[in-house]
Amino acid sequence: MGKINTYKILYIGVFSESSTNTPQAQELCNLGHSVSLFEYRQRDINELKCIIDNYDILLIAKGGGIDYNIIKEFKKNNINTKIVYWFCDPLITFKTSPEFLNKCEVSDVICVDKLSVYNYLKNLNLNVHYICEGYVPYNVPPQEQIFDATFIGNIYNDERRNITNIPKIKCFNNKYNEEHSIVVKQSKININICTGQDASDRVYKILSSGGFLLTDKWVGMERMGFENNTHFVIYNNIIELEQLIDYYLENSIERLKIAERGSTHIKNLNITVSDWAKNIIKTL
Secondary structure, X not given: OOOOOOOEEEEEEOOOOOXXXXXXXHHHHHOOOEEEXXXXXXXXXXXXXXXXXXXXXXXXXXXXOOOXXXXXXXXXXXXXXXXXXXXXXXXXXXXXXXXXXXXXXXXXXXXXOOHHHHHHHHOOOOOEEEOOOOEOOOOOOOOOOOEEEEEEOOOOOHHHHHHOOOOOEEEEOXXXXXXXXXXXXXXXXXXXXXXXXXXXXXHHHHHHOOOOEEEOOOOOOOOOOOOEOOOEXXXXXXXXXXXXXXXXXXXXXXXXXXXXHHHHHHHHOOOEHHHHXXXXXXXX
């Protein structure tokens, strides 16, 4: 067996308890890599100008507000360091600001988990890779299902505000990690709303926790082998969503079978955060 390469990595991201960057960094460490964390919202990004030849990889997670010229200067001072840009926001976010494209253009490798962003950057002949953000497989025991239907996420647009008008849906904000999985298991029905028809990691979290999912359609679901009415159920508008909630509350056996198939499928896809870490390294 050949020797596995290990790298010194400087990871620029957000490392709060709720951030996905935190378990990502841990999984890179679990693979044997040396990972230093740079919390760019709390530190002066100009510190990068003082780093010379200390790292094999500079991994940047989105980095909203970071001046790409600082990354260019870092690259000039660290010609042997590979710059990997990780972007997991939807295409609509990407297109609203040129700063994200600028960061792509100064990076050696770009990794995205939205198929629409991947296609957009591929058409620009950039070195882009499609990698699923994945999920952390929490070992949460079965829970009593005390909620008819739930939505976990911020209510920041009209589409999401509309669901608050459906009496049977209870909305939660600030539920992360094990708490997110507990609410999923406590819910007979879990709701997902995509942003700009791009995938949400909410899908992976719900299915991996064994939850029954009602979701709108997103770009790339077929590529992952998902099928409507097999692994989850798709709604097309708010009226249909309310009707489907009523139907599946009355048809629990059908609901549980779909949830079981969805859970089995997501676990067979190999898209945990551990797989994310392995796939990031494979792009080098």
